[in-house]
Amino acid sequence: MAVTLADVAARARVSAATVSRVLSGNYPVAEATRTRVLAAVDELDYVINGPASALAAATSDLVGVLVNDVADPFFGIMASAVQSELGSEKLAVVCNTGGSPERELTYLTLLLRQRAAAVVITGSAVETPEYAAASAAKVGRLAANGTQVVLLGRPASAAPEGSVLAVEFGNREGGRRLTEHLISLGHRRIGYVAGPADRTTTRHRLEGHRAALAAHGLGGDAGELGRLTVHGPYTRKSGYDGALELLDREPGLTAVVGSNDAVALGICAALREKGLDIPGDVSVAGFDDLPFSADATPALTTVRLPLQEAAARAARLALGREESPAGGRDMVPAELVARASTAAPRA
């Protein structure tokens, strides 16, 4: 039925081993033989059997990419960059975890089952001990299997020492810069619509925000900070609801920061609905600088993360095409992008 290695071998009048060697190219084969084999491959329209090859070689050419949801451009951009970096040697298996630790574990098991060559895990980690342990175990198992695990936008700390590489995001730094920008414009009462409470990204961004406040003596006590902060998913709706809630708690707000751009857009929508001008009455800022942020009105002030470059780097690390950073972890910088949604508060 299907053409196999043996068929090609027969046609080229060599052994199967030789054909295999020509195709994988990791063993010397005389030029004449090689051309003969290649011709046979061509004539028979031979396509190698991936599973058979993976079984024999004990590794596949699949690379897992775990994301919250590829439909979200934040993850879509990273997934795309990883995939593109793989070229046509490796295939990217993308898995939507929806941010659920269980599903993350499930997919890691499936990738283990596939004997994936590498796995890139993007986005926040959930910060609970049980999950951390389960995750570490699974990652250890993967590593033991020869699968290179690379964390992208997630702290390496949660993983077993040495088994993992990480490209981390300057979330804390970015959060700090953003709030400093607001403070330097003259804002004193700044609301914050944060992400889900138990995630690393949420925590880091929020810590940066609070560090900036504290540095300017604006923090207030914990109660005060809590009053100006609401948590919710990284969605537009969360920004919308959060802004309404914050306005309710503290009508004197002059600025609201969103945990990401989608949240910021939701904040804008809520403010507009309340008849407030942006940035005249209230300034708004986001995080990530996704493509649509520049086209929003007003154009969103935000923090740019070089997602594409970082993801490409993660992919290269995953494939062992690039030297690992010192300590196995690497930090990509966050850059403030000041646009029209922030301005000095009204006097």
Next chain:
Amino acid sequence: MAVTLADVAARARVSAATVSRVLSGNYPVAEATRTRVLAAVDELDYVINGPASALAAATSDLVGVLVNDVADPFFGIMASAVQSELGSEKLAVVCNTGGSPERELTYLTLLLRQRAAAVVITGSAVETPEYAAASAAKVGRLAANGTQVVLLGRPASAAPEGSVLAVEFGNREGGRRLTEHLISLGHRRIGYVAGPADRTTTRHRLEGHRAALAAHGLGGDAGELGRLTVHGPYTRKSGYDGALELLDREPGLTAVVGSNDAVALGICAALREKGLDIPGDVSVAGFDDLPFSADATPALTTVRLPLQEAAARAARLALGREESPAGGRDMVPAELVARASTAAPRA
């Protein structure tokens, strides 16, 4: 080293065959035996070897998803929906073709090599005979291999009869509705920034547009139509450049239609830069109704395609979980979404 079926079998004091049967569940196994096996699996932390299983069973649990670029939300949404629909039985291999026929063929070959269970090919097809033939051949090969091929947003016509299922988009219909909307508002000189010239989606949307014009006696001759149409990629920049070009050719335009939302946003940017008000001076419309379109200012009039539902359907068809539509093809409707970027032209 690694735990294998045989290890589990030994521990459960059954044969490997029995373990395999318990795990795949397609053969009667006595309840007592089953529990014993499951216990052994658990105790040994056994993870089945995917490649070995795929080799023996001659099919893998991979499903290919071909997209132009997952970073583009249009494709990201579809890829996400397909992936989610697969559940945790099958894995989605997503491939960025960048719209290139060669890369599309390359990835189809890679998926053939993996013995993929199914392949979902999204987006436009390039309309050249050589490509059509090559593509048909590859698809035929896949089908012969037992891989179900489903076209999503691409006409089934290009594929070999019967070997393929298709979920098509109402591009022509949507294009027609959109332009009819503009005409009914009073527009007579309507520019069109189309997609790349040789793609099915581009052609269908443009045909719909022109059908609407013709139905109202507005088409003019071919030269006239050509003068009001520019082609370019489906990008924001293309919209920006295209709008400038159109304005140059025909300063009296009162409306410009973009081939998709990103293009429309580019058109908006160009118009704004020219000091034109939207929709006061010029109306703008897009296509696809991606999430960001509602947040643009003014909110974009566009055509909604139920991408998520369509993609989920495609995935179900791919897995054989849903009855195929009559004739193997199915058409999802396009719906006009009139928002603030279109209005009656100035008198």
Next chain:
DNA sequence: TCTCCCATAGTAAGCGCTTTCTGCCCCGGG
């Protein structure tokens, strides 16, 4: 001219699973 060795090619033993074919045992019917 004779060895020795390197460059190639072949042999064959798996990789870990699925599945067909058998076989066993126990039940019900004759």
Next chain:
DNA sequence: CCCGGGGCAGAAAGCGCTTACTATGGGAGA
């Protein structure tokens, strides 16, 4: 009491490839 058959489990033959290990031939060095 015997026979037939159904329900389960096992044996074993691959699935198509990779990769030690082995074999061979001819050129280089002595």
